[in-house]
């Protein structure tokens with residue numbers, strides 16, 4: 001079964017194929033109305049379940065639109081409305097869904113839920129974000145970087161802020177796509193220990209960002225973080241805000257990315273988000289194209 005569970009679990013040649021195919025499919029659709037079917041319809045006759053146990057705008061819409069452009073159909077399901085939310089096991093849910101649909105995308109809390117779904121499904125499973133990782137986002141980010149700045153191999157990427165799930169997938173991508181990744185943030189919000197041998201840690205944000213080709217941040221409080229931690233996190237992370245002073249230390253043509261949703265003027269200022277370095281809306285668009293390539297790879301179509 002060809003699941004897309006995480007970037008470090010996927011062969012680098014396959015990841016490269018998906019990025020190249022995503023770019024080709026994007027080019028082929030340039031200028032067409034969003035509802036125009038793709039010339040090729042590789043998902044014709046396919047049914048895709050999109051399960052959300054957490055809120056989503058980009059993941060929900062980009063998967064749904066992507067499936068339809070490729071000729072397939074979707075079921076968008078909220079975890080709370082399924083028997084999943086009332087105690088049916090993940091394993092049984094996976095077995096049942098596999099009788100109805102050809103592909104499952106799930107956004108959930110615990111990584112264990114995703115892994116149990118994948119273990120018991122007889123159709124491919126895609127990780128649409130867990131507390132631990134967000135691989136579809138980073139596939140779109142690699143694609144976006146390469147569209148603007150050429151091959152990411154050997155480039156310097158700097159993450160400023162919380163060592164969270166999106167960062168973890170960046171760390172996995174650093175190894176698979178062979179770029180340098182620096183983390184800058186408070187020690188209390190460091191990435192998990194298993195990731196630290198793939199990255200450089202620099203506490204001083206200006207030093208970290210010096211010479212960067214790409215500066216990335218994300219929300220200071222993720223969906224799985226308790227709201228009670230909000231004030232403490234803000235106090236710890238304020239010094240790692242991406243603003244014009246910090247961005248001046250990066251290369252003049254450096255890019256700025258944020259997976260969105262953003263809290264403007266917390267983790268990044270509006271001047272940066274709307275400024276000349278920012279490619280945040282290209283990243284959002286490229287979720288669509290990257291995930292179409294991921295689904296094709298999973299289904300072998």
Ligand code: CP
Nearest residue numbers: 056057058059259260
């Ligand atoms: N970046 C991202 O995954 O956005 P959503 O939470 O809106 O899906």
Ligand code: NVA
Nearest residue numbers: 164166218222223260
């Ligand atoms: N780190 C964020 C990413 C949202 C797309 C979260 O998990 O809430």
